[in-house]
Amino acid sequence: MRRIPLPALAVSSLVLVATALVFVFYVAPNDQTLGFSQRIFYFHVSIAFAAYACFVGGAWKALRHLWKRDPRADLESYVCIHQGLIFGAMVLLTGSIWAKISWGRWWVWSEDELVLFLVLYLFYCAYFMLRFSVDPGPQRANLSAVYALFGVVLIPVSFAAIRLAREFLHPRVFTLHGPNFGGWILVTYCISQAAMLVLAYTLYRLELGGKRLDARLRDLREVLA
Amino acid sequence: MSYFRDVGALARKDLLLELRARDTLPAMLLFVAAVFVIFHFALPGTPSRLETTGFLWVAILFTALLGLGRAFVPEREQRTFDGLVLAPCDRSAIWLAKSLATLAFLAAAEVVALPLYVLFFHPIRGAMVAAVLLADLGICGVGTFLGAMAVVTRARDLLLPLLFLPLAMPIVVGAVGASVSASPGRYLGFLALYDLLFAVVCWASFEYVVAE
């Protein structure tokens, strides 16, 4: 995957996102209960999945760092998680908008996925605080990697916890998986999901390239000093 | 097994240190009592059983954080972490020993906190005590691990709550659920699963936390 050149990725992201926008706003049918404004849900779900993919990717790279001593893995893990956090923020934002549309309030505790994302968001923000609180070096890489692994274990555990806690909260309201989930809805969802994944990967490669350049510049400055 | 002998030697050291210093445990006891009083004023009237259970668990969590923040202080202030890391014992023994010692202090604090809770608020039932035990394991295991991580950073005490609270969320769900639900078994099982899962992760990765 590393051999796909960045310009090609950028162009495909652009194309896919544009296509997704077209499908979401013009092609997909209106939702029966909520009407036009429900369409944000396509983005919400695909961004959420892309964010999960970033967190899992970050944890995978963290494992490679700890286990295989891959020297590139620390930076890759960090950038993955950074992208995950950005997409996670978008999840919370789109989720909030969707909550306002569906229930009239900017936040609801009854949506499992939203609450899960909040917990994860806080977790990965702490990841960044951890990272900024340690000087760059093998120790920072190790601590970050270990914490990233904790995060990926937390994802299913939190999900189970939130489902358990439903006993005391309002039962879940229907979302996307209803009797009409087929046809154009499915197509639109797949396109927007593909768009978000490719976009995430593009941004990941972009940031990684930039950070690698910084590191090389620093090394060169060292050698010349 | 020599691993457990190492854990025993280290845990004994930790308990001795606290018994001599005598600052963490009294602080935790006073803190718990003070927090209950604050809760009473924060939620005036007669709170329901669900609400007071929430009080208890928030109080336990933050009291634990108080103790956890102090866990690696001797190692940090006197740089004795180096001495432990140099030793040929498995590094995870350091984590396990410290967790067990912290567990002892937390349990001691709860021996006072639970009767106080019954006095101030509501009676408790067997499932809640079981929940306390299981939750303590998770809190001390994960909290001690994160405490060791926080100690090597610049932010130190600031960082531990940030690192710990998202991970503590499932513990709170399990503990509160077991305390008030009609079928506490599910929640207790969940707590046990959490403890086991994270204990394995902590045990396997402590090695990397101490490497410089």
Place this chain on the structure above:
Amino acid sequence: MLTARRLGKRYGEKRVLRRIDLELPRGGFLVVTGPNGAGKTTLLRICAGLAQPTEGTIEREASRAQVGYLGHEPLVYRELTALENLELYGRLYRIPERRERIGMVLERFGLWEARHERVGSYSRGMTQRLALCRVLLHEPELLVLDEPYSALDEAGAELLDAQLAELRGERTFLVSTHDPARVESLASGRLALAT
């Protein structure tokens, strides 16, 4: 015993060690000198296994149980007694005949009488002597000593001289010091670090 090639260590933006080459054969005695801030402590920590280099390689033929390290900190717990501290390390290093061995080192460094007192009440010289007890307790093959004379009183320094002379040749030493003249007679090699 110890081989380092192009060793480098960087803490964030600050470079502490740059391209150090080091060769310490078994039974050797390498003296490291240099001004403050030259990286002596960092080098010794890497050699003892407490830190990882950011560049270069280091090979050590001794396992963790065979290394004894004395740093700037004595690495003993102030709230515990000398005996309790050595008991802890004795257990961790799985020393056979622990009680006898502890008694022996405490006696050699003149701390037997004070063994039940908390280390917090010791003078600086006594604490450093206890640190030496800790280092020698498990009879390590490789001894890494970072400025061992710095906190010692004259009596302690003489005890250390005697100990070093006794073990010279049997064990391998890596010693950093501000006073190279003191260990000059024992040295088999010298390494001078510059800032």
